[in-house]
Amino acid sequence: MAAEYYRLSKDKVAELFERARADYDVVAKTRDANGNLVYGRPVSFDDVAFVDEQPPMSAKAFALPQTEALVRYERENDKIRAEGPEAPTRDILIFGVNMCDATAFDIIDRVFRWDYLDDPYLGRRAQTTQFALACASIQQDCFCDRISYDEDGVDAVAYDLEGSYLIKVQTEKGRTLVERYKDLFATEDGDAESSIKAFKEKAGTAKKEPMLESAKPALEKAFEHADWEILASTCIGCGVCTYVCPTCHCFDIQDEGGSSRGRRLRVWDHCTGRTFTAMAAEQPRDRQYKRYRQRLLHKFWYYPERFGPLLCTGCGRCITHCPVKINIRELVEYFGGLKDTPPGGARHGK
Amino acid sequence: MATIKEELRAAVKKLFDEDRIDYFVGYVEDYGHTFPAILAKGSDLSRLTFDRKSYNNLADFLPELRGSRVGLVCKQCEVRTLNVLAAEGQIERDKLVVVGVPCPAMVDPRKLPADEAGLDDLDESYWQEKCRRCLERNTPFADVFVGERASTPTPAEGWPLLQEVEAMSAEERLAWWREQMSLCIRCYACRLACPLCYCHQCFVEDNKPQWLDKSVRPENNLHYHIIRAIHLAGRCIECQECSRVCPVGIPVDVLNNVLARDFAERFGYLAGETAEAKPALTHYERDDKEDFIL
Numbered sequence: 001m002a003a004e005y006y007r008l009s010k011d012k013v014a015e016l017f018e019r020a021r022a023d024y025d026v027v028a029k030t031r032d033a034n035g036n037l038v039y040g041r042p043v044s045f046d047d048v049a050f051v052d053e054q055p056p057m058s059a060k061a062f063a064l065p066q067t068e069a070l071v072r073y074e075r076e077n078d079k080i081r082a083e084g085p086e087a088p089t090r091d092i093l094i095f096g097v098n099m100c101d102a103t104a105f106d107i108i109d110r111v112f113r114w115d116y117l118d119d120p121y122l123g124r125r126a127q128t129t130q131f132a133l134a135c136a137s138i139q140q141d142c143f144c145d146r147i148s149y150d151e152d153g154v155d156a157v158a159y160d161l162e163g164s165y166l167i168k169v170q171t172e173k174g175r176t177l178v179e180r181y182k183d184l185f186a187t188e189d190g191d192a193e194s195s196i197k198a199f200k201e202k203a204g205t206a207k208k209e210p211m212l213e214s215a216k217p218a219l220e221k222a223f224e225h226a227d228w229e230i231l232a233s234t235c236i237g238c239g240v241c242t243y244v245c246p247t248c249h250c251f252d253i254q255d256e257g258g259s260s261r262g263r264r265l266r267v268w269d270h271c272t273g274r275t276f277t278a279m280a281a282e283q284p285r286d287r288q289y290k291r292y293r294q295r296l297l298h299k300f301w302y303y304p305e306r307f308g309p310l311l312c313t314g315c316g317r318c319i320t321h322c323p324v325k326i327n328i329r330e331l332v333e334y335f336g337g338l339k340d341t342p343p344g345g346a347r348h349g350k
Numbered sequence: 351m352a353t354i355k356e357e358l359r360a361a362v363k364k365l366f367d368e369d370r371i372d373y374f375v376g377y378v379e380d381y382g383h384t385f386p387a388i389l390a391k392g393s394d395l396s397r398l399t400f401d402r403k404s405y406n407n408l409a410d411f412l413p414e415l416r417g418s419r420v421g422l423v424c425k426q427c428e429v430r431t432l433n434v435l436a437a438e439g440q441i442e443r444d445k446l447v448v449v450g451v452p453c454p455a456m457v458d459p460r461k462l463p464a465d466e467a468g469l470d471d472l473d474e475s476y477w478q479e480k481c482r483r484c485l486e487r488n489t490p491f492a493d494v495f496v497g498e499r500a501s502t503p504t505p506a507e508g509w510p511l512l513q514e515v516e517a518m519s520a521e522e523r524l525a526w527w528r529e530q531m532s533l534c535i536r537c538y539a540c541r542l543a544c545p546l547c548y549c550h551q552c553f554v555e556d557n558k559p560q561w562l563d564k565s566v567r568p569e570n571n572l573h574y575h576i577i578r579a580i581h582l583a584g585r586c587i588e589c590q591e592c593s594r595v596c597p598v599g600i601p602v603d604v605l606n607n608v609l610a611r612d613f614a615e616r617f618g619y620l621a622g623e624t625a626e627a628k629p630a631l632t633h634y635e636r637d638d639k640e641d642f643i644l
Binding site: 032033034036056057066067140230233234236237238239240243244252254256263265267268270273274275288319321323324325326327330341343344345346347348 | 378379380381382383384385386387388389390391392393394395396397406410411414529530533535536537538539541542543555563564565566567591594595597598599600601
């Protein structure tokens with residue numbers, strides 16, 4: 001559908017939030033028991049955190065939970081009862097989701113509806129509406145300004161134009177949201193796209209050359225580059241970057257339980273780990289730097305080769321939360337020929 | 351007077367020039383972060399640094415470099431780790447050049463102000479917990495000392511979070527841990543950032559038998575953290591890297607801290623305090639206290 005534009009006055013946001021809770025399971029940024037930011041279920045509107053900062057965990061778990069039962073079975077005498085995956089009982093509205101998390105869904109969708117239709121994932125996606133809040137500032141590790149992917153596929157986006165929010169609606173699910181609470185939204189008559197452009201310029205999220213897509217031709221020739229080893233050898237092989245990533249979607253299938261009762265589970269997995277794909281034989285990448293290289297090249301070469309966009313929204317979480325602060329943007333620029341010097345200065349290989 | 355960065359860069363250059371090391375493991379600064387780097391001869395040393403964001407326990411990188419002659423910038427936490435690793439036969443001390451630096455106390459990355467201009471002046475309310483209670487900022491030994499000796503710190507009394515947890519009833523404490531464990535995503539950053547978790551195959555990776563289910567649930571997560579804490583009993587030197595690297599902010603090190611305190615009380619033993627001390631749990635002394643054995 002063609003984009004539609006509306007206005008939402010700031011003093012109507014609390015009402016929108018409360019009324020939406022009657023129709024949706026509303027998820028928003030809030031604080032956990034330790035005071036850390038999470039996508040959770042705020043008790044009241046006052047618990048919603050309106051900040052640009054991203055929660056460490058992205059919103060992907062609402063479509064792809066970390067642990068999900070694909071089959072549950074129980075045997076009683078000679079009777080076997082099996083159940084498929086549980087769908088959410090209510091539609092989910094992710095209220096104020098960061099753009100880097102909202103756009104990620106459209107990117108992962110391409111994998112899950114590619115040759116095999118992944119029903120549990122696609123079912124949850126169909127039940128999820130994203131109501132994104134565009135950032136008014138760019139954080140230290142963010143690089144969404146260097147990735148072409150923009151508002152693609154996001155149901156509705158709010159731009160904070162001081163007095164009120166400009167709402168851009170792009171999908172049927174977004175339109176349903178506005179239709180349901182029509183009295184709260186005003187139609188937008190002005191040149192909305194110009195306002196959005198000015199907003200992004202001011203926020204620092206407007207696109208800046210060179211875009212990271214342009215690194216691909218050089219990355220395709222850099223697989224055997226001598227510097228991978230020295231630059232990626234500080235990688236400790238944990239799962240932080242992949243688990244906090246809004247677009248990483250690899251999983252493992254595990255059986256738990258026994259002959260009378262059990263579950264077949266889908267569980268997140270990470271290519272940076274030592275036991276990734278070890279179920280058949282061995283992890284095919286015998287050194288840590290090769291595992292790190294796999295993650296980077298999957299995002300900036302292999303995935304775009306097959307699906308088009310990068311497998312990255314530039315959220316920068318994998319830099320912020322990396323225990324050793326490996327910087328994927330800097331490494332893409334270096335191995336992708338956009339920069340002469342690697343992060344931390346020239347190193348010499350082993 | 352030369353700054354600590356300049357002294358460090360000169361010292362490392364000398365180690366390479368004199369062909370005493372193959373690699374140097376230190377911190378470099380770039381894109382607003384301070385982070386670990388492995389440098390070989392001929393590398394650019396102009397970004398080498400040591401500041402209040404030199405968080406990591408660099409001993410974690412030694413297994414990767416086994417067999418090579420390695421220089422390592424060491425704050426007191428690393429030196430204690432090296433003592434444990436040496437006592438457990440994990441490092442070749444004669445292949446290691448320890449560059450000792452006085453520690454200025456590390457800033458808690460979760461409290462890092464947006465404007466880092468005054469980083470050096472931040473008071474203890476911004477420090478990492480271990481640094482608040484630190485007893486000694488200088489390394490007890492080093493092959494090369496860099497920087498001016500730091501004065502003896504005044505350690506803070508106790509750890510507020512630990513006191514809070516200990517004041518809870520058993521039921522409250524279990525509920526608190528369940529809540530913390532519900533946040534865990536089993537990325538294993540705590541294990542992999544820990545220089546003393548060096549097992550080639552961790553029990554969490556075994557699948558014949560599978561000791562730990564892969565499903566991420568509070569009870570499985572707690573199982574993992576308890577086993578890890580027990581494997582580190584009497585070994586953990588409390589660098590608190592496990593908690594620092596946790597992306598979801600679980601204070602994992604509360605478990606380790608309590609066990610370390612038990613070792614101090616029961617055996618008068620502080621892991622890694624000296625190079626000579628034998629590992630507490632694999633060594634017997636006739637005068638070991640036995641009053642807690644049933």
